[in-house]
Amino acid sequence: MIELKDVAYARLGTPDLEDAESFATSCLGLQVAKRSGKALHLRSDNRAHTLCYYNGDPSEQTLGFEIADKDKLSSAATTLESIGHPVHVGTDSDCAVRKVKAFIGFKDPSGNSIELVVRPERLGRRYFPTRDAGITGFSHVGLNSTNPRRDEAFWTKVCNARVSDRIGDIALMRVNAIHHTVALAPAAGPGIQHINHQVQSNDDVLRSYYHLSEQRVPIVFGPGRHPTSGARFLYFKGPDGMVFEYSVGVDEIEDEATHRPRQFGFEPSSLCMWGSKSQRMAR
Ligand SMILES: O=C/C=C/C(C(=O)O)=C(/O)C(=O)O
Numbered sequence: 682m683i684e685l686k687d688v689a690y691a692r693l694g695t696p697d698l699e700d701a702e703s704f705a706t707s708c709l710g711l712q713v714a715k716r717s718g719k720a721l722h723l724r725s726d727n728r729a730h731t732l733c734y735y736n737g738d739p740s741e742q743t744l745g746f747e748i749a750d751k752d753k754l755s756s757a758a759t760t761l762e763s764i765g766h767p768v769h770v771g772t773d774s775d776c777a778v779r780k781v782k783a784f785i786g787f788k789d790p791s792g793n794s795i796e797l798v799v800r801p802e803r804l805g806r807r808y809f810p811t812r813d814a815g816i817t818g819f820s821h822v823g824l825n826s827t828n829p830r831r832d833e834a835f836w837t838k839v840c841n842a843r844v845s846d847r848i849g850d851i852a853l854m855r856v857n858a859i860h861h862t863v864a865l866a867p868a869a870g871p872g873i874q875h876i877n878h879q880v881q882s883n884d885d886v887l888r889s890y891y892h893l894s895e896q897r898v899p900i901v902f903g904p905g906r907h908p909t910s911g912a913r914f915l916y917f918k919g920p921d922g923m924v925f926e927y928s929v930g931v932d933e934i935e936d937e938a939t940h941r942p943r944q945f946g947f948e949p950s951s952l953c954m955w956g957s958k959s960q961r962m963a964r
Pocket residue numbers: 823848853864875877907908909910911912926928931951952964
């Protein structure tokens with residue numbers, strides 16, 4: 682079993698790094714950790730980076746997950762190869778770019794690019810953005826799935842994810858106490874469906890709603906409240922169509938041993954208990 686500890690970072694190709702930087706700093710509220718002609722590393726919490734934009738095609742989207750150590754990394758590689766997921770080992774220079782000690786990359790059953798990383802760097806310096814969006818950290822992703830039942834089996838049987846809730850057949854899965862780290866999203870092909878950052882308070886969600894609306898950032902869902910995790914949320918569109926979410930108040934699963942996934946109907950009220958309608962979410 683591959684034991685994921687947490688989601689570590691997202692890497693997104695973009696044709697326009699300048700536009701990505703302007704959005705990430707003035708709209709989303711991340712801090713530039715490092716900028717080169719080819720890549721932009723951004724912080725959202727005490728980690729060295731949690732989002733990287735690099736010169737590339739926007740269809741290139743990769744998610745990194747932290748695992749415990751190098752031994753666990755090599756057994757993960759063996760497991761993945763044995764079930765038909767070819768693995769590549771990150772070079773020293775690729776590790777340096779990601780600020781990790783080691784990593785492997787592979788494709789999940791839907792073709793999503795996944796990296797498993799060991800010892801992602803943290804910094805002593807605080808995350809200190811130029812826009813105060815109230816972000817407390819990178820927390821979860823929506824991940825495209827061409828077959829949610831098959832992909833739930835991959836994430837829960839090959840990896841250690843546990844289903845916290847389902848909407849229809851779509852699983853919201855945790856790898857630690859937080860309600861979900863990966864939410865599957867039915868789609869025709871691979872990709873990251875949305876990138877979530879937690880914020881401190883309801884005020885932050887609503888303040889951002891007005892700030893982003895004024896900046897003419899397309900709001901695609903919310904403000905609203907998810908009945909699944911209980912979180913208050915706002916979804917909006919960034920560069921190359923990527924959807925970002927702020928949310929606050931995501932439940933934690935108190936008793937790992939006794940938690941049973943709840944089944945929600947596949948209908949709008951399962952996505953928002955206040956009545957907000959999604960303009961873009963496939964779910
Ligand atoms: O559409 C349902 C979304 C549920 C949640 C939640 O319960 O917090 C998400 O954050 C999500 O998957 O985006």
